[in-house]
Amino acid sequence: MNKELQGIFKGFSKLSKEERLQALQEVGALTSSEADYLSRGGLKDTTLGEKFIENVIGYFQLPLGVATNFNIDGKDFVIPMAVEETSIVAAVCKSAKWIRETGSITTEVVGSDIIGQIQCAKVKDFAKFEKQLLSQKNFMIEIANREVAFGLVRRGGGVKDIQVRRVPRGDGTDMAVVHVLMDPCDAMGANIMNQVCEFLKEPIEQFTSEKVTMCILSNLVDSKITRAVVHIKTIDADLAEKIEEASLFAQQDPYRAATNNKGVLNGIDPILIATGNDWRAVEAGIHAYAARDGQYRSITRWFRDGEGGLKGVFEAPLIVGTVGGVTTLHPTAMMCMKMLGTKSANELSRVIAAVGLVQNLGALKALTTVGIIEGHMKLHTKNLALGAGAEEREIPMVQKKLEEILAVRKRISLSNAIDVLKELRDSATRASSHPQ
Ligand code: MEV
Secondary structure (H helix, E strand, O other), X not given: OOHHHHHHHOOHHHOOHHHHHHHHHHOOOOOHHHHHHHHOOOOOOOHHHHHHOOOOOXXXXXXXEEEEEEEXXXXXXXXXXXXXXXXXXXXXXXXXXXXXXXXXXXXXXXXXXXXXXXXXXXXXXXXXXXXXXXXXXXXXHHHHHHHOOHHXXXXXXXXXXXXXXXXXXXXXXEEEEEEEEEEOOOEOOHHHHHHHHHHXXXXXXXXXXXXXXXXXXXXXXXXXXXXXXXXXXXXXXXXXXXXXXXXXXXXXXXXXXXXXHHHHHHHHHHHHHHOOOOHHHHHHHHHHHHOOOOOOOOOEEEEEOOOOXXXXXXXXXXXXXXXXXXHHOOHHHHHHHHHHOOOOHHHHHHHHHHHHHHHHXXXXXXXXXXXXXXXXXXXXXXXXXXXOOXXXXXXXXXXXXXXXXXXXXXXXXXXXXXXXXXXXXXXXXXXXXXXX
């Protein structure tokens, strides 16, 4: 265990922003110029943004925080999270601390290949198409690797297999879908996969005399699955049962599964964003995988281990890259990647899966005990104060009053904040017009 990191994790949330940046520099997670860059508000010059997208008019800023207390596969991490929702970072740090004290997080990636699809919408004879295509499979793998994926081949990756799937058109006939399986090494692989598929269009048409109608990668990468396991060795029996019940709820009921998975993604998306990864692709893959047996289910499972402990498992495709794209172009993403210190795309994927699972644990624990409002709303009081129009100096007073209301009524809203602020200002006016 990294003693230095454990040291800065302690009381990190109580530090000021400047002290946090200082602490991160002390453990080598940030350089002084990176801390300075963050202090100055990050990227401002839109030249880079204009290289990424069209019609640029500025940047949209999200808060960047760090998740502390994570020890994954025996290694400590400082985990950057770019997210706007109150209490996500606090909740995940709290659960990670609990696990650090009483359990472990282990992870693995099973499989290595991503999937590309080549559609032939109207094949005359599927069996003939399949036979012709598979007879040329090795040749097609060879030319795709030689002409397009040679960079990956040099690093031990590249196209590994070509398969054919029969997909019913719904009118009694079939379409043929060719799957290209490719190891993208440390890249997310979308661009190279699309190039491989488009390159194979011509040979496929030549070998089969059928028309290729479209080529694109698939985000449902069930050929490369990331798994994270949390094991809490001792836990209150009642709490363990409640979490198991909550998990069953999310397994069996799609309405609950959607919200459960949103909570898991609360941990996943912020790291994807901070590291410049394509969160839409990961979201699409996770949701599709969650529905793979025909019913949308939870991508996490929690169960008692039979020895007084609790186990949780996250299992889904979580395809990320550590080379190419925004990850290696956006200065904040590059800084976040460095801060994380993951050595490969697989390690990054494993860390992200672990954070998603731990985020889920925190949500289930809160939901099955005190409820979500208590922790969330306590942290949300500042947003409400700001939303009501409170000025910097008024915020602590409005927050304090809102906390009192929350403690008594168990709920607070923006209208409470507006009332509290009005009262505060009225009494300040009264006091100034009637000085003692
Ligand atoms: C809120 O952002 C996330 C939760 O709804 C997740 C869940 O219900 O498991 C609390």
